[in-house]
Amino acid sequence: MNLLKLQMVELIEKHKKVTTVADAMGLKQPTVSFHMKNLEQELGVQLFESRSGKVHLTEAGRSLYHYSVKINALAHEAERVVKEYDQLGRGTLKIGASYVPGTYILPRLLSSFTQAYPRIQLSLIVKTAPVIKELLINHEIDLGIMSCEPFQMPPLLGETFCEDELVLICSPGHKLASYPQLFPDQLQSVPFLLHSPESSTRQMTMKWAQSNRIELNGHIELDSLEAIKQVVMLGESISFVSRLAVLREVERGELVFRPIPQNPYKRYVYYAYNLDRRQSALLEGFIQHLLKPVYNINTAR
Template structure:
């Protein structure tokens, strides 16, 4: 078993077509088949259900082997890229994973600063839900994750809280509750509500708050995107609850009003996360430090 065989195996699982693997590795399709057959022969067990590879479906053993092979492949690629940096043949790559709110409203100025000091650095930004980001970090497919979550509790990962990610109420400026006196949870039940989609972290937090305060929402609309939710509130479909960082621009422009959610208990923060065993490259070290510095004042 060698690295080339592992690379062919991992790409076959990911791309599902042998000709695509051959194109990416710049080898012939029969060579791809040879490596797959040789790998299974050396392991002494079938990794795929068929020998023809027309349908790529892993056996149970193949699924277990892929877990390790993908990590070895990622680490091998990282090692090659790092050596390229030291040889002066490349500027390096920083793979960043982020959930929607930090990727849209917090990271752009920091990435601009990073690029200004490292103009040849390539930054790859993958915007996904938190569970996807954490999984990619554990597979060594990302250098760092910036996620909104209630907590990060995994022995394989190192996490650093950057900023509270509290939800706030948002209203159009002419909404009755925008300028009302002190709000009580029950006041919100009397007006139409634009809700996050079921299953999202925000919706889970909001539902727990509603249950603990005996609030029954009048849900007028459920949406799956932050921008869509803000647009619905602007057009008078109801009030909403959203991450405070996501609405700062509209608040400054006077397009939306914000208020604290009554009896809200903060649970969520924005974290910087990396794998405990992943190499800390100069670019990652610089970015990790810049994140800590950028949000240190806001945490006080």
């Protein structure tokens, strides 16, 4: 079993057609069919089955697909790292970030890094923190930058970049805006905008409510931070968000923020990478760029 056959398994699951797989790999269709049959003979089990003009993986084939994705990603990563090692002047770096650092910290940092190293190609994917961790484990990205609570998830190593303070936001005309200090029971009857269940903000919000024995009036659930801010501006609702995400709106007088009352939970921005991969000079250089004092969370705008 070689890498070529594992690449075929991954592409067959994606395209479901031998002709498309052959085109993607630059091979002829009979060659792909030959390798498919050869792989089944090699493993002694049926991996592929034809239904309605398409090729599908059997249960055994899906098991092999699970490992094919990981092995193909590792092989691609190994090739990149070897080529880029000790060559900070060029290469490719794949970064994953959760919403807050991906939107409010990284754009300025990525721009300055590419200005310093114009031959380096950077790609950024923005997902929830749990998804970013999975991408790191599967070697699909080189570096993850996430807002979340402290975590231990071998083989990932997470280092603290800065604190990401959660605050309560409301419109300037909201009744809570007149209080310099709030108490948990004041939030109980107010319409509350909830983040999506997968977000670290939602998880921390529910932990806060439980610890303070508060039943939040979560009448709307939104998976967009920008949408949450827009609804809060309308006047009735409140929410918990990253302070970094509302600096501009607060400066313009569109939103007001207050410390979350009796909140013992801390959230940080972490940068994390997989210890099972060898760090290239490119990755090390980017981390050093990330840690420059100019990118403090209070000034990154």
